[in-house]
Amino acid sequence: MAISRERVLEELARIEVPGGGNLVSRDLLRALHVDSGAIRFVIETEDAASARALAPVEAEAQRRLTALCGDQKVQIVMTAPAASKAPPPRAAAGAGGGRDAPPSMKIGRHPTPQAGPAPVSGVARILAIGSGKGGVGKSTLTANLAVALARQGRRVGLLDADIYGPSQPRMLGLTGQRVSGEGNMIEPLHAHGVTVMSLGLMMKEGEAVVWRGPMLMGALQQMLNQVKWGELDVLLVDLPPGTGDVQLSLCQKAQVSGAIIVSTPQDVALLDARRAIDMFDKLKTPVLGLVENMSTYICPNCGHEAHLFGHGGVAAEAAKLGLPFLGEIPLNLEVRLAGDDGTPIAAGDSPVAHSFARLAERLVAGGMA
Numbered sequence: 001m002a003i004s005r006e007r008v009l010e011e012l013a014r015i016e017v018p019g020g021g022n023l024v025s026r027d028l029l030r031a032l033h034v035d036s037g038a039i040r041f042v043i044e045t046e047d048a049a050s051a052r053a054l055a056p057v058e059a060e061a062q063r064r065l066t067a068l069c070g071d072q073k074v075q076i077v078m079t080a081p082a083a084s085k086a087p088p089p090r091a092a093a094g095a096g097g098g099r100d101a102p103p104s105m106k107i108g109r110h111p112t113p114q115a116g117p118a119p120v121s122g123v124a125r126i127l128a129i130g131s132g133k134g135g136v137g138k139s140t141l142t143a144n145l146a147v148a149l150a151r152q153g154r155r156v157g158l159l160d161a162d163i164y165g166p167s168q169p170r171m172l173g174l175t176g177q178r179v180s181g182e183g184n185m186i187e188p189l190h191a192h193g194v195t196v197m198s199l200g201l202m203m204k205e206g207e208a209v210v211w212r213g214p215m216l217m218g219a220l221q222q223m224l225n226q227v228k229w230g231e232l233d234v235l236l237v238d239l240p241p242g243t244g245d246v247q248l249s250l251c252q253k254a255q256v257s258g259a260i261i262v263s264t265p266q267d268v269a270l271l272d273a274r275r276a277i278d279m280f281d282k283l284k285t286p287v288l289g290l291v292e293n294m295s296t297y298i299c300p301n302c303g304h305e306a307h308l309f310g311h312g313g314v315a316a317e318a319a320k321l322g323l324p325f326l327g328e329i330p331l332n333l334e335v336r337l338a339g340d341d342g343t344p345i346a347a348g349d350s351p352v353a354h355s356f357a358r359l360a361e362r363l364v365a366g367g368m369a
Contacts, residue, residue, distance in 0.1 A: 062076055119255045132261075258287065264294045265314055314328070329352070
């Protein structure tokens with residue numbers, strides 16, 4: 001009878017490795033594949049010397065799994081980068097400087113196995129901010145909502161989980177700054193009363209991330225659990241658009257309190273918003289409500305009110321689905337200018353800032369933040 005992936009991991013976790021820990025806890029396993037015919041995986045080591053030291057461990061894994069699985073074939077490969085090609089380690093940079101060197105941490109590894117969704121130390125609530133499509137202003141809304149909540153007296157964190165396009169450092173005025181790392185922990189940055197972590201704070205601006213799904217999931221897991229968040233009332237997670245690996249990994253790895261869906265009023269955006277809602281339903285993550293962004297445009301010259309993307313569509317969709325409508329945010333040039341300048345408009349005192357303040361008040365009053 002074929003054994004399961006969980007049973008394989010359980011057996012491998014019993015094999016101690018030099019220096020302490022085991023194959024699973026030391027994050028040495030890659031590409032584990034279990035089916036009725038075979039068990040295959042890679043043991044990835046830091047260098048050739050480590051590979052030689054792990055040879056008895058590889059033999060023990062082969063022996064144990066062969067004895068355990070019966071008819072299933074066991075294939076194990078040991079890998080180590082060539083020493084001549086290994087890049088020199090980069091020194092950690094301080095949080096306040098503009099140096100290019102990120103902390104010398106391995107970000108973007110494969111995820112560490114865990115039993116199920118786990119709390120993040122010190123964080124009371126995790127709110128996922130999602131959208132079915134890009135271009136609806138989700139990241140801008142997240143940055144401004146974080147600042148508005150901080151102005152309400154909440155202890156707020158913001159995790160930029162849009163790993164392919166991290167924009168929060170620019171919108172919060174942290175461009176060019178770097179997080180610092182000590183051991184396996186990351187010291188986040190702070191801006192406008194918000195504790196901030198983003199992959200953009202560990203890379204040069206404009207540098208591309210070229211990762212497959214498992215690397216994304218591992219990076220998200222690290223940014224959740226290896227960041228010194230401190231004591232937070234709420235952690236906002238700025239998700240990438242769509243219904244992909246990051247959303248799935250977040251809801252499977254962390255105890256997410258709920259999701260807020262951002263959409264513009266037009267039918268195309270609402271169609272994708274419904275997909276995002278359906279995704280969170282399937283992941284058993286409660287949808288706390290919908291926000292209509294770019295709702296109304298007021299001409300600064302004549303005061304004429306125009307609905308460039310329609311108006312009221314999100315409120316109508318929320319009513320149709322039986323979900324709370326949390327509010328609407330107008331389309332305003334100052335929002336974009338403030339974001340580009342690194343000072344979210346919610347940090348000021350304007351009609352648009354008041355819109356974000358009202359949204360924050362609703363979340364606090366409803367016990368959601």
